Amino acid sequence: MTTVEITITPLVVPATLDDADAAEFRAFAALSRRICDEAVGLPDLSPSAVELLPDWLDGTDTVQVGFVARLDGEIAGMVTIAYAQEDGAQTAEIDLLVPEEHWGRGIEEALLAHAEADAVARGRSILQTWTLHRPEEAERMLVPRTGWGRVPATALSGLFTTAGYELEQVERNSELDLRGDDEPLREALRRAEAVAGADYRVRSWTLPTPPELRDGFAAILARLSTDAPSGDMDFVAEQWDAERVVRREERITEGGQLMSVVAVEHVPTGDLVAYNELVIAAERTGVTHQFGTLVARDHRGHRLGTIVKCANLLRWRELVPSSATVSTFNAEENRPMLDINEAIGFVPVSYAGAWQKRV
Incomplete structure (x- = not known):
């Protein structure tokens, strides 16, 4: 892995998608769809910017924040964190978005560390995240703690394993x-x-x-x-x-x-x-x-x-x-x-x- 110097800044959330500062949020939605396409060939698993924005603007029930990683001024990855607002909630739901072309350069580790630090700063002690997998057999298959189902190991699952996450459950997309x-x-x-x-x-x-x-x-x-x-x-x-x-x-x-x-x-x-x-x-x-x-x-x-x-x-x-x-x-x-x-x-x-x- 080659370590590079990156900058990480908060994701700008516009009031509307027609605002002058909406480009970054539009890029977030496009990147999320790209990740789904690269991972399993199903870009429609991720909502569009139009569908996402209302959830980001209303933090009554869930507060959502994001961070953008850049290399030489160009977006190289993002991470988002969702915080449930119920009394006593301890979870932070992390979505790490680094495309294949930028993987292995230290960006994924930096973004994950940034998200974890944000969660801890907000008093959250349970970090959760999800990975997508193709329906195929691989040399290394992962079995969750439930014992139900199995998925092929990926670079992203390897990152989470190294960072101390445990595979708790497998869900089938049908x-x-x-x-x-x-x-x-x-x-x-x-x-x-x-x-x-x-x-x-x-x-x-x-x-x-x-x-x-x-x-x-x-x-x-x-x-x-x-x-x-x-x-x-x-x-x-x-x-x-x-x-x-x-x-x-x-x-x-x-x-x-x-x-x-x-x-x-x-x-x-x-x-x-x-x-x-x-x-x-x-x-x-x-x-x-x-x-x-x-x-x-x-x-x-x-x-x-x-x-x-x-x-x-x-x-x-x-x-x-x-x-x-x-x-x-x-x-x-x-x-x-x-x-x-x-x-x-x-x-x-x-x-x-x-x-x-x-x-």
């Missing part, structure tokens, strides 16, 4: 071709609804969430941070209310995105006990992304996961017929959800490793 026959979806939905019975009914909407459903939706969104399989990744229990639902949806729509939500209501209590979200960028011909999917722990075993997934995919085909692909991530140990995905036609296209370090 895609579904939306242009295929929808009868398997319809049949799976019919069978699942028959199992669930009259105690459960489907509720669906396109953002914004109807006012009368916001409290219930907030409650099930909060459970994603506690009920979803996460290995030993230490996530703070998120605090949600109707106001946070509104804030989140404003950020999504300000970024030009469209979201469809299908939830299941437990009729005897009126609680929303399962949900699935599908989102697409302003360019409606692009890749659709699944955001959250969850069945509350005390309502599992009634095929509610199949109901929300299939019902939303069928709804989506009518809402956005121009999108050809849906992309989703699921923990490798989450066999119930992976079984659903595989049964309706999702196939693996990449993997993500979840890493953690305590300081």
Whole structure:
């Protein structure tokens, strides 16, 4: 490795993307997409600048900061850190972005050290980060502490290992071709609804969430941070209310995105006990992304996961017929959800490793 002198400065976040100081933030979004393309050939895994900016401007629920590394005045890499704002939160989520052409020159180490120092200065003691991996076998395969799944070693995973991070979990990134026959979806939905019975009914909407459903939706969104399989990744229990639902949806729509939500209501209590979200960028011909999917722990075993997934995919085909692909991530140990995905036609296209370090 050849060490070079670099400069690291805070990422400039503009008020709008039309401002004179927006070039650096636009470069950040482009670099993030480039990294996804270099790592696994899927640039659409990363949002555009238009989609990212609202999240960066509203620090109510999550504060985001970034740093830019330069060589001879040219951007050579970046790092971002997200800080959850719940009381007692100890995590810092780091995203290291160094393209292949600048790797091995000391830039990645400098940026990671800078991010870790920022986290410690803010009182955070749990550092988390993610790596992307192609679905292939390599001479050296990495197995997470969960024991589920494995990914090929990369230069980035080697950096985190050397820096003291542990691979806690592997997630599978799967895609579904939306242009295929929808009868398997319809049949799976019919069978699942028959199992669930009259105690459960489907509720669906396109953002914004109807006012009368916001409290219930907030409650099930909060459970994603506690009920979803996460290995030993230490996530703070998120605090949600109707106001946070509104804030989140404003950020999504300000970024030009469209979201469809299908939830299941437990009729005897009126609680929303399962949900699935599908989102697409302003360019409606692009890749659709699944955001959250969850069945509350005390309502599992009634095929509610199949109901929300299939019902939303069928709804989506009518809402956005121009999108050809849906992309989703699921923990490798989450066999119930992976079984659903595989049964309706999702196939693996990449993997993500979840890493953690305590300081």
